[in-house]
Amino acid sequence: MPTADADRDTTDVAALLERGRTLATPVLKAAIERLAPPMDTVAAYHFGWIDAAGHPAEGDGGKAVRPALALLSAEAAGAAPEAGVPGAVAVELVHNFSLLHDDLMDGDEQRRHRDTVWKVHGPAQAILVGDALFALANEILLELGTLEAGRAARRLTTASRALIDGQAQDISYEHRERVSVEECLEMEGNKTGALLACAVSIGAVLGGADDRTADALERYGYHLGLAFQAVDDLLGIWGDPEATGKQTWSDLRQRKKSLPVVAALAAEGPAAERLGSLLAADAKANDFENFSEDEFAARAALIEEAGGRAWTEAEARRQHTVAIEALSGVGMPDHVREQLTALADFVVVRKR
Amino acid sequence: MPTADADRDTTDVAALLERGRTLATPVLKAAIERLAPPMDTVAAYHFGWIDAAGHPAEGDGGKAVRPALALLSAEAAGAAPEAGVPGAVAVELVHNFSLLHDDLMDGDEQRRHRDTVWKVHGPAQAILVGDALFALANEILLELGTLEAGRAARRLTTASRALIDGQAQDISYEHRERVSVEECLEMEGNKTGALLACAVSIGAVLGGADDRTADALERYGYHLGLAFQAVDDLLGIWGDPEATGKQTWSDLRQRKKSLPVVAALAAEGPAAERLGSLLAADAKANDFENFSEDEFAARAALIEEAGGRAWTEAEARRQHTVAIEALSGVGMPDHVREQLTALADFVVVRKR
16 A cells, blocks of 8 residues: 555546546547437436536546556557557446446436436436447447457457446345345446456557456456445445535445445444344335434444444455556556556545 | 249248247357346346246247348358358347337337336346347357457447437437438338348358448348338238237337328328328327227228328338349359348238
8 A cells, every 4th residue: 555655646647547538538529429319418418518408518527547547558568548549438438338227227316416317318318328338339449440459349348248247236236135245346346347457458459468468457457446446335435525526424325235334244243233233124114314414323333343444445455456466467668567556556545 | 022932932931030040049048148147037038938937938039030131141251151140149139139128218018929028027127138138249249259250240339329329219209290201211221221231241241251242231131121111010000910919000009100100191182181180189189098999990091091001012112122132233142142032022021
């Protein structure tokens, strides 16, 4: 875990994220313009480029970690960062396809501080535009017409299937009282790890890397994704609402079986037992909308007392370590290795 | 239009369709088995291999025109029919992805004489399994790892985008009082023509055909698709329920703006005018569930009187002719040309 030079690291990472946005966004916008109306408008709303009334907006496009990784990925293979742009755009399209469909399946009404697409434009448009983004992702890659593009598209398809598997697991876990730590990690690996793994290998594949290099980069990305998700799960309970833009105790409000919760439930001792009966009773009563801040705080305190918070913090560090180790077997320019390391550090220390 | 040798043609076509089913179905089933539970079960239900309770079923797998075309397509390029199998399976996966999502978007409760997936397993499974089939289609092609597979996947992606565009048009037309014949043909070209075009070119691409040959085969398939849809639109109003398995006047019950309807409305004269005011009043009243057989029969008679039926019959013949003409510029074994012609004849004269 990084302690010194935090300021310099933050600046580096901000520049990396900015470069990803700058190079990928125009190509992403041009891709969206290919969609037939009204899908182009619905997609532009989803990406935050226009508001619900169709007026230009300055939306929150998210952290843009994936595009930054895709460009670094091309550089890891010795290619120019630009070689990774179609991969960056394709990965962003798949990510947003899954958001559109997941928000509808999960009934989530808010995303990036705005009403979700199904809420504004209806369920049919959420399905349709999701489908269109998924198709567009493959189109962007395959129209390159090279063998490398086919290999990149294949990796993207594998990641997409993992994403879909993860959502299937997420849905089935919702109906279960208990989920094991292993099941939770597998689900998070599918939902977050696989696409991050693809982002950090797709640029290298497009840049001509062999499978061994691409596989090692995927391992880095997969474990970085798990570290990312562990931090997300921590922020989902103990995050500062001002920084995250989410409600206090947001994952508890949604009864999410996130890592701190499943780790606490899997622990031994009186705190874990009290938490277990409390959450079981909560699930039966199903009246979270009437809960006070204190009632959520009490549950969060029990999760912490049972060790769920400390375990998840340690898990983020473990995954961070495994991610960095995966890079050691791959030859790449020093500055790329440093930047991939800085990005991994950023993911683990971020507050939002 | 074929008149002589109808018996022999029918036998040939039955054998072609059977061959497509025999070669493609085992590969399709193996692909579905890759899906994580419960998606594999939901997909098996959709394909009619099991019933809602999970017991083996002998489902109606549809006419299987697309797999038959994909195998002939490989033979058109001088390859073995087996070379077209991954293409046949990929096209069937995309077709069924679109059925799963369209049934949900359209609120259709019945498909192939059974409850639709969203009705039995819920909307989330319909979205999720549709997504999984779409991803699987690309996986099946791209794991071949050849440049040809990449080209095939690219054509499939183009067809998928057209399919999605067509569904977007279909949805937007539902809310409009009038749709022009051109708009209807464009929508049907997207919803039916594009994937048939892909089916009949994808085998050739996998078999090593050049773009010129693949493009000519696509033209044949596109116009065959339009002929197919024109016949479907005729059967949707005047089809024999015993043969089609649909209700009498099924497209009228659904207020579908199909070709006979839009052609009749676009005509001049008293019948077209009476039809126009009648359908406008129907749309306002919106109480089709209380309609008698006679009330539907009266509307069908007006469509016929205004020339909508005759126009659509002529349109099916026109598209059939254009399809056959597209084959003339491509070199291919004689028996393949004959079989593609027999399939085109079958599409236009079929009763179901």
